[in-house]
Amino acid sequence: MYSYQAPRRDMQFVIHEVLGCAQALAKMGRSEVDHDTINAIMEEGAKFAEGVLSPLNAEGDQTPAYWDNGVVRVPDSFKTAHQQFCSGGWSGIGADPQYGGQGLPIQARVATDEMFVSAAMAWRMCTGLTDGAMQTLISHGSAEQIQGTVPHLVSGVWTGTMCLTEPHSGTDLGLMRTRAAVDTQSPGQYRISGTKIYISWGEHELSENIVHLVLAKLPDSPAGTRGISLFLVPKKIDGQANGVRCLSVEHKMGIHGSPTCVMQFDEAKATLIGQVNGGLACMFTMMNHARLGVGLQGLGLSERAWQAASQYARDRLQGRSMTQAALPGTSADPIIVHPDVRRMLLTLRSLTEGSRLLLYYVYQLQDRELSGDSAPESTRAGEWVAFLVPIVKAFLTDSAMETTSLAIQVHGGAGFIRATGVEQYLRDAKITAIYEGTNGIQALDLVGRKLAANGGRILQSLLLELGQVLQAPCPPSLQPLATRLAELLQEWQALSVHLLQAAATNPDELGAAGADYLAFCGYTLLAWSWLRAGLVAEAALQSGQEPEFYAGKVAVARFYAQRLLPRTLAHAAAVRAGAASMMDPAGLAG
Amino acid sequence: MRKILVGIKRVVDYNVRIRVKPDNSGVVLDGVKMSVNPFDEIALEEALRIRERGEAEEIVAVSIGPDDAQQQLRTALAMGADRAILVKHDGMLEPLTVAKTLMAIVSREQPELVILGKQAIDDDNSQATQMLSALWDRPQVTCASKVEIKGNTLSVVREVDAGLETLEVDLPAVISADLRLNEPRYVKLPDIMKAKKKPLDVVEFASLNVATPGQLTATHYEPPKARAKGVMVKDVAELISALKNKGLV
Numbered sequence: 001m002y003s004y005q006a007p008r009r010d011m012q013f014v015i016h017e018v019l020g021c022a023q024a025l026a027k028m029g030r031s032e033v034d035h036d037t038i039n040a041i042m043e044e045g046a047k048f049a050e051g052v053l054s055p056l057n058a059e060g061d062q063t064p065a066y067w068d069n070g071v072v073r074v075p076d077s078f079k080t081a082h083q084q085f086c087s088g089g090w091s092g093i094g095a096d097p098q099y100g101g102q103g104l105p106i107q108a109r110v111a112t113d114e115m116f117v118s119a120a121m122a123w124r125m126c127t128g129l130t131d132g133a134m135q136t137l138i139s140h141g142s143a144e145q146i147q148g149t150v151p152h153l154v155s156g157v158w159t160g161t162m163c164l165t166e167p168h169s170g171t172d173l174g175l176m177r178t179r180a181a182v183d184t185q186s187p188g189q190y191r192i193s194g195t196k197i198y199i200s201w202g203e204h205e206l207s208e209n210i211v212h213l214v215l216a217k218l219p220d221s222p223a224g225t226r227g228i229s230l231f232l233v234p235k236k237i238d239g240q241a242n243g244v245r246c247l248s249v250e251h252k253m254g255i256h257g258s259p260t261c262v263m264q265f266d267e268a269k270a271t272l273i274g275q276v277n278g279g280l281a282c283m284f285t286m287m288n289h290a291r292l293g294v295g296l297q298g299l300g301l302s303e304r305a306w307q308a309a310s311q312y313a314r315d316r317l318q319g320r321s322m323t324q325a326a327l328p329g330t331s332a333d334p335i336i337v338h339p340d341v342r343r344m345l346l347t348l349r350s351l352t353e354g355s356r357l358l359l360y361y362v363y364q365l366q367d368r369e370l371s372g373d374s375a376p377e378s379t380r381a382g383e384w385v386a387f388l389v390p391i392v393k394a395f396l397t398d399s400a401m402e403t404t405s406l407a408i409q410v411h412g413g414a415g416f417i418r419a420t421g422v423e424q425y426l427r428d429a430k431i432t433a434i435y436e437g438t439n440g441i442q443a444l445d446l447v448g449r450k451l452a453a454n455g456g457r458i459l460q461s462l463l464l465e466l467g468q469v470l471q472a473p474c475p476p477s478l479q480p481l482a483t484r485l486a487e488l489l490q491e492w493q494a495l496s497v498h499l500l501q502a503a504a505t506n507p508d509e510l511g512a513a514g515a516d517y518l519a520f521c522g523y524t525l526l527a528w529s530w531l532r533a534g535l536v537a538e539a540a541l542q543s544g545q546e547p548e549f550y551a552g553k554v555a556v557a558r559f560y561a562q563r564l565l566p567r568t569l570a571h572a573a574a575v576r577a578g579a580a581s582m583m584d585p586a587g588l589a590g
Numbered sequence: 591m592r593k594i595l596v597g598i599k600r601v602v603d604y605n606v607r608i609r610v611k612p613d614n615s616g617v618v619l620d621g622v623k624m625s626v627n628p629f630d631e632i633a634l635e636e637a638l639r640i641r642e643r644g645e646a647e648e649i650v651a652v653s654i655g656p657d658d659a660q661q662q663l664r665t666a667l668a669m670g671a672d673r674a675i676l677v678k679h680d681g682m683l684e685p686l687t688v689a690k691t692l693m694a695i696v697s698r699e700q701p702e703l704v705i706l707g708k709q710a711i712d713d714d715n716s717q718a719t720q721m722l723s724a725l726w727d728r729p730q731v732t733c734a735s736k737v738e739i740k741g742n743t744l745s746v747v748r749e750v751d752a753g754l755e756t757l758e759v760d761l762p763a764v765i766s767a768d769l770r771l772n773e774p775r776y777v778k779l780p781d782i783m784k785a786k787k788k789p790l791d792v793v794e795f796a797s798l799n800v801a802t803p804g805q806l807t808a809t810h811y812e813p814p815k816a817r818a819k820g821v822m823v824k825d826v827a828e829l830i831s832a833l834k835n836k837g838l839v
Contacts, residue, residue, distance in 0.1 A: 005605070008623065037786065040664060044777040051776070089779030102779055546621035 001421040002308045004054040004119045006046035009549065010353060011111040012039065014360050017536050021107040024364060028371050033108045041104070045112030048088065052081050053119035060122045060257020061424045065204075067249040072203040072259045078123055082206040086156025090116075091127055095134060099146075100154045106363045106370075110296075114356070117300035121428055122257030126159055126201040128293055132286050133160025133213050137232070140274040140282045145232055149211055159207040162290075163196040163214040163233075163263060164283070171441055173215065173280070174224035178265065180216040180231060190270040192216050192233055195247075195262065198435075202261030203235075203246035210235040212244065214265065215279050222277065230279035231270040243268035254427035287436070288385060291393040292366070294436045295359055298396035301429045302352040305400075305407035308422050309348055312411050313341055335410075343563070344406045350530070350560040351399045357529035359396060362388050383458045384465070387450045388525075390442035394515075395522030397432035398439060404429045443514030446521070447503075451496060459496055463489055466528050469535070477554050478534045481561035485531055488524045488568060495520065495575055502578060512579035520571040527565055530557040591646040591739065591761070594637040595701040597692065598651045598666045598674075599627040600659040601712040610813045617811060626662045629707025631669070633767040635774040636737055637705050638670045645739050648672050650699055654691050656680050660790060667785035668777045674788070679795040684806040689721030694798040696726060701762065703744070708733050708766040719766040729759035733768040 015021045015038060022035040056077055065074045085091060093109045095101025116124045134153045137146055152158035169175035178194025192214055196202075203210070212233040221227030235244050243266040250260040274282045313336040317327070321337040335341045365388075368381035404426035408415035415422040433439045451459060467489055474482045499517060502509040534557035537550040581587070602608060602617070603625040609618045626634075640646045651666035651674040653659045663674035677691055696704060704726075709716035716732075723730030735754070736747035745758050749768055823829045833839045 009621070032783075032786070036661060036664070037782065040661070040668065040782050040785075041779065043665075044668070044779070044782060048776050084776065087778070088776055089781075093779060102783065549621055 001058055001419070002304070002311065004050055004057070004115075004304065005307060006042075006049055006111075006115045006118075007303060007307075008042060008046055010356065011042060011114070013533075013536075013549075013553075014356055015107065015111060017540070018357060018533055019107070019360060019364050021364060024367070025105055025107060028105070028367065030105055033105060038108050038111075041108060042111045045090070045115050048085070048090070049112070049115035049119040052084055053116060053123065056081055056120040056123045056257065058421050058424065060120065061254075061421075061428075062256075064251070064256035065249055065259035067246065070245060071205070072246055072249055072261065074204060074206070074257060074259060078257065079206050081120075081123060082126065082156065085127065091130070091156040092154035094131070095150070095154045096138070099138075099150045106367045107360075110360055110363045113293075114296055114300055114303070117297050118303050120257070121297055121300060122255040125255065125258045126204070126206060127156070129162060129200055130156075130158075130160040132162060132290050132293070133211060135289055136162075136213055136230075136282060136286045137273065139285050140230070140278075141232070142271075142273075145271060145273065149232070152209070153211070157207060158209040158211060159201060159204075160211045160213065161199050161202050162283075162286075163199050163202070163212050165198045166195060167197055171438065173228060176215060176217060176228065178214065178216040180218045180229060180270065182218075183269065186269075188271070190218075190231060190272060191267045192231055192243075192265045192270045193267055195264055197262050198250070199261045199263045200258050202259065202263045204259055208236075212263070213273065214270065215283070216270075218276060225280050227277055228279040229276055230273040230282045232273050233265065233268050233270045237269060253430055254424070255431055288366070288389050290436045291389050291442070292359070292362065294432050295355075295392040295396040297432045298393075298398075298400035298429070299352070299355045299359055301400045301425050301432070302348070302355055302396075302403040304425050305403040305422070306345075306348045306352040308420070308425075309345055309407040309410040312414070312420075313345055316414075341410060344410050346556060346559045347564065348403050348406050348410075350556050350564060351403055351526070353533075353556065354526035354529050354560065355396045355399055357533055358525050359392055361529065362392055380461060383454070384462050386453075387446075387458050387462060390437075390446040390450065391518055391521045391525065393436065394433070394439035394442035394518050395525075397429070398519070399522075400429040400432060401426070439518075440515065443518045444511060446518050447499060447510045447514045452500060456496065456500070459493075463493060466525075469528060469531050472535055474535070475538045477538065478531060478557060481527065481531050481534065481557055481565075484561055484565055485524070485527045488527060488565075491568075491572055492521065492524055495572055499575060506579060508579045508583055512582055513575045516571040516574040520568050520575065523565060523568045523571070526560065530560045533557060591640070591702045593648045593650060593699060593701040593703075594640065594646050595692075595696065595699055595704045596630070596634045596637050596649060596651050596666070596671065597704070597706040597718070598630045598634065598653045598659075598662055599707070599710045599712075600624050600653065600655045600662045601627045601710055604628055604711055608813075610811045614811050616808070624658070624662070626665055627707050627710045627712075629709060629711070629767055629769070631707075631774040632769065632771050633705040633707050634666055634669055634671060635772045636734075636767055637703075638775075639772065640703075640737070640739065641670075646703070650675065650701070652677070652692070652695050654679050654683060654688060654795070657792075660792070663790055664785050665777065667788045667790070668781045669775065670781070672788065674790040676790065676792045677795050677798065678792055682806075682808060684803065685715045685717035686721055686803050686805065687800065688718045689725055690800045691795070691798060692718065692722050693725040694800055696722070703761060704764040706764065706766045708768050716766075719764055723764050726762075726764065729763040730765065731757050731759055731763065732766045734765045735768050735770045737765065737771070 025033045059075050063075050092101035093104050097103045130153050134150055153160055166176050180190045180192050183189035183191050214231045214233050215228050217227050218229055245264045247262040247264050314334050316335045317332040318335050321333050326333040326337050365381040365385050368378050369385055371378055407422050411422055414420050470486055499513050534554050537553035540550045603623040606622055611618055637649045649671045651663055651671040653663050654677040659676055667674055706719050719732055731746040733748045734746045735749045738745040742761050743758050744763055747754050747756050
C-alpha cells in the first residue's frame with residue numbers, strides 16, 4: 001500500500017517557474033498572495049493530505065459506505081477528517097471573507113485541491129460538491145438563501161449536493177419527472193416530489209445538515225430542458241426533518257468511500273434558486289467549475305499511479321539489463337532498466353506532469369476570467385476557459401484510465417492483487433470519464449458548441465496564443481518538439497475547418513469525429529505545455545541549478561515529442577476518415 | 591509565566607534522502623525541501639499548550655540561520671508563536687556558537703522558560719540545551735516527555751534508559767523536547783495569512799558580538815556504508831559466537 005507524497009517540487013515548478021502565478025496575482029491586485037504565501041499554503045496542505053487524508057483512501061475502499069435503515073454509514077475516520085479539514089479553514093479556502101472564507105484565488109489553492117483529491121478522492125468529493133453548491137448559490141441564490149446557507153457551507157457544519165439524474169433521465173435532462181409545486185400554505189415556497197439517483201454524498205452524518213440543489217419541473221412548464229427549475233431543499237429545516245430520505249446506497253466499481261445515494265423527495269419544502277424554468281442556466285454556471293474539478297480528479301489519480309509505478313520499478317528486482325548490469329554482484333537488476341518498463345514509466349510521467357501543466361494553466365485563465373474587471377484580456381480568458389473545459393475534463397480523465405492501467409501493468413501480478421492498492425486507482429478513475437457529462441458529451445460540447453461559437457474566432461485567438469511559445473529561441477534539445485508543435489497548430493486549424501465543412505452537409509460528422517478531435521486537441525495542448533516547461537528547464541540548466549530535476553524535465557519533453565505525439569497522426573486520420581464507415585447500418589445490424 | 595522562548599532550526603526535511611556532494615564538501619541542499627526541525631515543532635507545540643492553559647503570556651520563536659530560515663519562522667508564527675527573531679548567520683554553526691547566540695537572545699528577552707528540540711535532525715549534536723544551561727547558569731531538563739508547571743517550579747518527566755525520571759526544577763530553566771512530549775498540530779489556513787502580519791525581527795549575527803569559538807572544522811563528508819546483507823544463523827549459540835566474532839558482545 002503506497003502512502004501519498006504531495007509532489008511539492010513539481011507543483012512549485014508549474015506554479016512559480018512556468019506560470020509565474022505570484023506575478024499574475026500581483027497584476028490582479030492580489031499581491032498579498034505572494035510566492036512564499038503560496039508555498040506556505042502548499043506545505044500545510046501537503047502535511048494535512050499526507051498525514052490525515054492519505055490513510056482514508058484505502059480505508060474507504062475496503063469499508064464501503066452502506067445504507068443502515070435510512071442512515072448512511074462511512075468510516076468514523078471520515079468524520080474526524082471532515083471536522084479537522086473544516087476547523088483548519090480548508091473548506092472555505094476560496095469563499096468570500098464576508099461568508100467566513102479565505103477568499104484565496106484559484107492559483108493559490110489549485111495545488112492543495114489536487115493534493116486533497118489525490119490523497120483521498122472519495123472523501124474529498126463531499127467537500128468538493130459542497131464547493132459547487134456554494135458557488136451556484138452565490139451566483140444565483142437570493143440574498144436570503146445565501147445568508148442562510150453559505151456561511152454554514154463555508155464552515156463545513158453543512159454540506160451540499162447536486163441532484164440532477166433520475167432513473168430514466170441521465171444525459172438527457174429534458175426527460176426528468178421530479179415535480180415542483182407551489183406550496184399553498186407558505187407563499188414563495190415550493191414542494192418537491194420525485195426520485196433522484198447517483199447523488200454523491202446525498203446522505204451521511206459528517207455534517208449537521210445537507211442542502212440539496214435539485215432540478216425539478218413546475219406545473220405547466222415547457223417540455224424539455226427549458227422547463228426545468230432549480231430548487232434548494234435542505235435535509236432539515238430549523239432542526240426538523242424535511243421530506244428527504246435516502247432509499248439506498250449503490251454498490252459500485254470504485255469510489256467506495258463516497259456514498260452514491262438514491263434520494264426520495266416527498267413533498268419536501270423548497271425554495272426556488274434563480275428564475276422559474278431557469279434551472280439549466282444555473283447549472284451551466286457551475287459546469288465549468290465541476291468539469292475542471294473532474295479533470296483535477298484525473299490528474300490526482302494519475303499522480304498516484306505515477307508515484308506507485310515509479311517506486312515499484314526502482315525496488316523490484318527482475319532480469320538483467322541487456323547492456324550493463326545496474327546491480328552487479330546481485331542476482332537481478334531493478335525493472336526500471338528495461339526499455340518496456342521505461343516506456344510505461346515515461347508515458348505515465350509525461351501524461352501526469354503534462355496534465356498538471358495544462359490544468360494549472362486553465363485555472364490561471366479562470367482566475368483572470370473571474371477577476372471581475374471588464375478588460376478584454378479577462379473576456380478572452382473566459383472564452384478560452386470555455387473552449388478548454390471539455391478538453392481538460394475528457395483528456396485528463398481518459399489519460400487517468402491509461403495511467404492507472406499502466407501502473408498496474410508495471411506492478412505485474414502485484415498490481416492485480418489488492419495488497420498493493422494500485423488497482424483501486426483504476427477502479428476509482430473510471431467514474432471520472434462518466435460523471436459531470438460523459439467524455440462523449442464533452443466531445444460533442446467541443447465540436448458542436450465551443451468550436452463553432454463566435455464564428456470559430458475563439459479557436460483562432462487560442463491558436464495565436466499557443467503559437468507565441470514558438471517565437472522564443474529554441475535550444476537544440478527541444479527543436480523536434482517545437483517543429484512538431486508548429487505543424488500541429490496548423491493541422492488543428494485545418495482539421496477544424498475540415499470538420500465544420502463536413503458537418504455542414506452531414507450533422508453526424510460532428511459526433512463521429514468528436515472523441516478523436518478532442519484527443520488530438522489534448523495531445524497538442526500537452527505538446528505546447530511540455531515545450532513551455534522544457535524551455536524553462538533549459539534556461540535553469542544554464543544557471544546550474546538542480547541539474548537532475550531540470551534535465552529530467554527536458555528528457556521527458558523529448559520523450560513526449562517522440563513517443564506520444566505520433567498518436568496525433570492517428571487521431572487526425574480518424575477525424576478525416578469521417579462518419580461513413582461507422583454510420584453504415586450493416587456494421588451493427590441485427 | 592510571562593514569556594517562553596522556543597528554538598526553531600531550519601533543517602533538511604525528514605523525508606528527504608540525504609545525499610553527499612560529489613566533492614565530499616557537504617550534503618546536497620540545492621532544491622532540497624527544508625523544514626522546521628521536528629523536535630523544535632514539538633517544543634513549540636508544548637509552549638502553545640502551556641499558553642493555551644493560561645500559564646504563559648507570550649511565545650517568541652528564535653532561529654539562527656540564513657535569510658531563508660524566515661520561512662520556518664513563518665511556520666512557527668502560523669502554528670501560534672506571537673513573534674519571531676531571526677539571527678542571520680550563513681555557513682556552519684557549531685553547538686557552542688548556537689548556545690552563546692541563544693544566550694544573547696535570552697539576555698535580551700528575559701524569558702522564564704526556554705524550550706528547544708532535544709536535537710536537530712541534520713547534525714544530531716544534541717548539545718545546545720546543555721550548553722545554554724551552563725552559560726545561563728539556570729537548571730536544565732533534557733528529553734522531556736511531560737511538562738507540568740507548578741507555580742515557580744517545573745515538573746518534568748524525562749525518558750531515560752531505565753524508564754521514566756521525574757525532575758523538579760526552579761524557573762527560569764531550559765528544557766529540551768523529546769518525541770513523545772506531544773503531537774504537533776496542523777496549521778490552520780487562516781493562521782498562515784495571519785502569520786504574515788506578525789512581527790519577525792531580523793538581527794545580524796555580528797551585531798550580537800558573540801565570540802565564535804571555531805573549535806570545529808568540517809573536513810570531509812561521506813555517506814554511511816551500505817548495509818551488509820543479513821546472515822541466517824542456526825541457533826542462539828551460533829548467534830552469540832557471530833556477535834563475539836564481530837566484537838559486539
